[in-house]
Amino acid sequence: MNRFIGFLKKEFYHIFRDKRSLVILFGMPVAQVLLFGFVITNEIKNVKIAILDNSKDYITKELTDKLISTDYFILDKNLKSANEIEGIFKAGHVKEVIIFESNFAKNLEKESKANMQIITDATDPNTANLLVNYTSAIVMDYVNSINNNYKLPLQINTETRMFYNPELASVFMFVPGIMAMILMLISAIMTSITITREKETGTMEILLVSPLKPAQIIIGKVTPYVILSFVNAVIIILLGMFVFKMPVQGNIALLLFENVLFILLALSLGILISTMRNDQQSAMMISMFALLLPTILLSGFIFPIENMPWILQLFAQLMPPKWFIIIIKNIMLKGTSFAFVWKETLILAGFTVFFLALSIKKFKVRLE
Amino acid sequence: MNKSVIVNNLSKKYGETKAIENINFEVNNSEIFGLIGPDGAGKSTIIRILTSLILADSGKCTLNGLDVVKDYKKIRKIIGYMPGRFSLYQDLTVEENLKFFATVFGTSIEENYDLIKDIYHQIESFKKRRAGKLSGGMKQKLALSCALIHKPEILVLDEPTTGVDAVSRKEFWDMLKKLKEKDITIIVSTPYMDEASLCDRVALIQKGNIMQINTPEKIINNFTKELLSIKSKNIYKLLKDLRKYPEYRSAFPFGQNIHFTSNETIADIENIKNFLINNGHQNIDIKAIKANIEDCFMELMT
Structure with missing residues (x-):
């Protein structure tokens, strides 16, 4: 010693x-x-997402299909309740959760307006930012494609939340x-x-x-x-x-x-x-x-x-x-x-x- | 007399280069044994095998009955080793270095102060100075103190006096003599031939081979040729001309002189002088001298 x-x-x-x-x-x-x-900018590819569909109608189905048919996202899990969100983020591989409000299609038809929420894991802020932009763009694209069938312009509001790092620092x-x-x-x-x-x-x-x-x-x-x-x-x-x-x-x-x-x-x-x-x-x-x-x-x-x-x-x-x-x-x-x-x-x-x-x-x- | 070190048929190659070949020697208890030879002769290789730092390709070697390969852990407790270049911590002070080596060997400066007293005493006034700032002679004294601090049975020194001034060299050898009296076996290597006479016995080494092992006196006595020391104004031309002398046997520069042997039993000094005068030399001075170890070394090489 x-x-x-x-x-x-x-x-x-x-x-x-x-x-x-x-x-x-x-x-x-x-x-x-x-x-x-x-x-430093990043690119996005095959990011795992989870979806909490409170409506389960034909529009949310189409939107989901459209999202995961791209190269950007892979559907990892369909969530049953909002309580699961925290857990799935902590598990680590899911970077984004999309929530459709209940009666999504109905709201869209009746009020020409429906709400969805995009939650991202912003521990990696660049990726989180990009994920939100990509998702919003796909949703807008979808809205434009169905707008032709309706007289009134339809609207889907995307509300985003950056989990863990709200200021994207x-x-x-x-x-x-x-x-x-x-x-x-x-x-x-x-x-x-x-x-x-x-x-x-x-x-x-x-x-x-x-x-x-x-x-x-x-x-x-x-x-x-x-x-x-x-x-x-x-x-x-x-x-x-x-x-x-x-x-x-x-x-x-x-x-x-x-x-x-x-x-x-x-x-x-x-x-x-x-x-x-x-x-x-x-x-x-x-x-x-x-x-x-x-x-x-x-x-x-x-x-x-x-x-x-x-x-x-x-x-x-x-x-x-x-x-x-x-x-x-x-x-x-x-x-x-x-x-x-x-x-x-x-x-x-x-x-x-x-x-x-x-x-x-x-x-x-x-x-x- | 008890054999402290027994070296048997050691050989070692570095790649294709033979470093040493069939080295055999024995060192008696508390004797100063010198490994004498020029740079690259294989001295350090032998020393590193003895200190268990490298492995020989073949041959066997024991120190106080311990095998350098099998019992290397025990050997490392009984030897004191001073490597060729200064290998202490330059950023530590004299005292810190000594203390460090004492604790590494599980002892303290006080415990063995007796052994190093004479040596350490000379540098003790600098004990707060960093080792890197010491002079060559002081560094060497510190290194010796560190190698001795655990009271080794066998002290192995690799070229301890290289790069040290003449006064320090003499002091150093005096210290070795004192250590010998304290029953420590000392193996020392040196390229300086004049230091050979300070050893009890020496091995003359050249190109990885031992040419002769004997006491310095006997090595000198074995030199039977008549040796001449020749001097003239132009020493370079002198060497060239002497090598053309009909009875030429050997000629080596030695300081300001040429050491010369001829094939005749008794060299004809007059004849040599005339030969040199005919070759246009001036201020010729020829003396018969007694051979020293270096002459013997050169003789063994011819």
């Missing part, structure tokens, strides 16, 4: 004496969170993404660099020729970064909450727990990289290309996974940040409990165990 504490002490000396890295370590998250405030979408990116960056790159630095300066040679066990070396190297990354995660959450007024609907403890899990995952990736490389520079390059870019591009952080070619969609499933972002969005924006994210959590845990086992196996007790 003494050995371990001695090792930790040494690591903290390294970290706190390298002032420049320290500034990057804590300055970067703040800068990134503040910088990412842009809206796109920063809500970016904060979880940035969190994933920063944690990945700091945890993986920093650990891979700190371990390869020991190899580069030759100190690893002395550490190897000492009674320290590989696990002791690895845990000693990684623990400081768990703490630092955790501090960073908290900073990002606080920035999201107080600067961007991002809600944290769910359990804070659960949110922090998921963060720690993701940090451990990223650290294990960093260790894995460092066991394969011998110099800081190549370790950094690999961390950048193998971790940072996929985190940004394939995690659904900026570009919706649904619109990618199937092969990239497949890849995206292998990207740990993807699952982390889903979890964070669910907890922060929807306030879901662990029961709704246990699957994603399990996937993250699985990744972590896999990478750790692989790196302990690959850690060399000798120089070659």
Whole structure:
């Protein structure tokens, strides 16, 4: 135990004496969170929707058919009551719910006017916005086509509601993404660099020729970064909450727990990289290309996974940040409990165990 | 006498390049054993195999009865190792470095202060200074202190005096002598031939092979040729001309002189002088001298 504490002490000396890295370590998250405030347009394809039809007449049937006959929407479920809406959104794959008022066709015939409601999951605000526009356009198109048969112009009012993110603030979408990116960056790159630095300066040679066990070396190297990354995660959450007024609907403890899990995952990736490389520079390059870019591009952080070619969609499933972002969005924006994210959590845990086992196996007790 | 280190038929290749081939030697208890040879001779390879850092392709090697492959964990507890280049934490102070290595080995500075006292004493006034800001000689003293802090049975030093000034080098060897008296077996590699005479026994290594193992005195005594130190104004031309001398056997530059041996049993100094005068040399000075280790090394290579 003494050995371990001695090792930790040494690591903290390294970290706190390298002032420049320290500034990057804590300055970067703040800068990134503040910088990412842009809206990026998305396209829509095969989005799952649910329909709550309170009328069940020929018009609502035709409208439904028209909606789901396009490439944009797939009918996932016919709902029976409004109580189901919340649940189906929390389950995650349905992005839009359409509600027809009762006596829809009758109202349309008698009063030339009927109401329908479009509710979207706006945790992803760009997609939500687009969904509403697409749906409205299809409804208008339908109205025009049947107007020819009536003397009076008919009207269907679409009322829209953006669930979870009523103001469509796109920063809500970016904060979880940035969190994933920063944690990945700091945890993986920093650990891979700190371990390869020991190899580069030759100190690893002395550490190897000492009674320290590989696990002791690895845990000693990684623990400081768990703490630092955790501090960073908290900073990002606080920035999201107080600067961007991002809600944290769910359990804070659960949110922090998921963060720690993701940090451990990223650290294990960093260790894995460092066991394969011998110099800081190549370790950094690999961390950048193998971790940072996929985190940004394939995690659904900026570009919706649904619109990618199937092969990239497949890849995206292998990207740990993807699952982390889903979890964070669910907890922060929807306030879901662990029961709704246990699957994603399990996937993250699985990744972590896999990478750790692989790196302990690959850690060399000798120089070659 | 007890054998501390037994090396048996070690061979190691890096790809197609042979680093060392059939290396055999034994080191006695509390003796200073030198691995002497130029850069690339294979000294570091041998040392890294001894310290269990790399695996030999073939051969066997034991330290105090422990096998370097099988018992590497135990070996790492009983050896002190000082790698070729300065391998301490530059951003940690002298004291922090020493403390760190003490805790890593499960001991404390106080516990073994006795052993490192003489060495550490010389740098103790700089103990708050970062290791990266020390001079070469001080770095080396710190590295030695760190390698000794856990009271190793065998101390392995890879080129400890490379890049260190002459005074520090001398001090360093004095320290090794003292450590030897404390029953520590020392294996040290060096490219400096003049340091060979400071070892109890040396192995002369060239191109991955051991050419000779003996005490420095015996190696010098084995040099039976008459050795001449020759000097003239133009040393480059002198070397070229001497190699044209009919009875030429060997000639190597050695500082401002050329060390020369001829095929004759007793070299004819007058004849050589005339030969050089005929070749237009001026200020010729020829002396018979006693061979040193470097001469023996060169001799073994010819």
